[in-house]
Amino acid sequence: MRQLLELLGFLALVQGVLGLVHEFTHWHVGLVQRLGFLDGHAVYASVALVVLAFALFAAAEGRGSG
Template sequence: MKQVLELIGFIALVQGVLGLVHEFTRWHVGLVQRLGFLDGYEVYASITLVVLAFALFAAAESRGSG
């Protein structure tokens, strides 16, 4: 379970960072800007993904080595 949480956290962190990179540099990377229902809220969604990633890392750490 710990590895699953870490994997999901890593994916959320990468997508959140790529979303922020897209917003500030206009590189066409990441998944956040491709989702139509997030139009206009890409920065908020990217920040939320980064925060979610850290929460998942904390949850994985509290699970122990199981």
């Protein structure tokens, strides 16, 4: 379970960072910019993904090794 939480946290972190990179550099990377319902809210969604990633990392750490 810990590895799954870490994997999900890593994916959320990568997508959040790529969403912020897209917003500030206009490179066409990441999943957030491809979702139509997030038009105009991509920065908030990207920040939320980064926060979610840290929460998942904390949950994985709390699970311990067992």
